[in-house]
Amino acid sequence: DVSHKILRTDTVLDFLYDLYNKAQHNFHENATKKLVGEIVLTRYNNKTYRIDDIDWEQNPQNKFKMFDDTEMSYVEYYAKQYNKTVRDMDQPLLVSRPKKKIQKGGKPMEGPLYLLPELCTLTGLTDEVRADFHVMKDIAIHTRITPDKRNETLQTFINTLNKNEKVQKDMKGWGLSYDKTLLKLEGRVMPPEKIWQRSGSYNYKPQDADWGREMRGQQLISCVPMQNWLFIFPARNSPQAQDFFRPWSGSDPHGHEIISHHGVRFLMTGLILPRT
Incomplete structure (x- = not known):
């Protein structure tokens, strides 16, 4: 890939x-x-x-x-x-x-x-x-490629291998070869699911695979509050941990308590975690 x-x-x-x-x-x-x-x-x-x-x-x-x-x-x-x-x-x-x-x-x-x-x-x-939206948007143009572009890139790669004499010689020695085209399979596009929330149901654009806008301001059918939980993070990431926790603390716009302040416990560690 x-x-x-x-x-x-x-x-x-x-x-x-x-x-x-x-x-x-x-x-x-x-x-x-x-x-x-x-x-x-x-x-x-x-x-x-x-x-x-x-x-x-x-x-x-x-x-x-x-x-x-x-x-x-x-x-x-x-x-x-x-x-x-x-x-x-x-x-x-x-x-x-x-x-x-x-x-x-x-x-x-x-x-x-x-x-x-x-x-x-x-x-x-x-x-x-990573925090610069405009830079990340420019990078995404090259990394989040469409299926058509992905197909084109892979096809170009296969053509390059098939035209390379040294590669063909090595492949023949192993009894292997690449097809000239990618494998084709029959499929069908599934209809988009209807999303249900307390205030009703709604549809979304399947080509976008995003229903965040439709969910905005809508009440959930049921909410389960988090009463007792542990938040572990490296000491060096304390500011990021606070930023992550802040939107989830307190109540949502409809008055439902999301995370209980009384049940949360913060634990800072001295470990340096590897970045992914």
């Missing part, structure tokens, strides 16, 4: 510079909270890694053991292996703890991987971008 990945032009080092210029107080703590759990791309080998920690005690001039037990600094390694010049010698190292892998020398990889922020490109969207 068609999938998308958001790639940014700024490096992790750019992000650290910007964060430090905005607020020097508790810089290490703030940087760790912002970056741990993020996925970065190393363009020198086109691989992605998850940031599990930041080692503020190390820098690119520190040395590490190669698979043949020789030692080399990170500056020397990236210059020799990837022809990359490291400019900031004071930057910390990013820590990634991947699953067990085998090194080139045949030995199992032990311990975490250390990456240079200067050579890591951020992926995904920042909280500021």
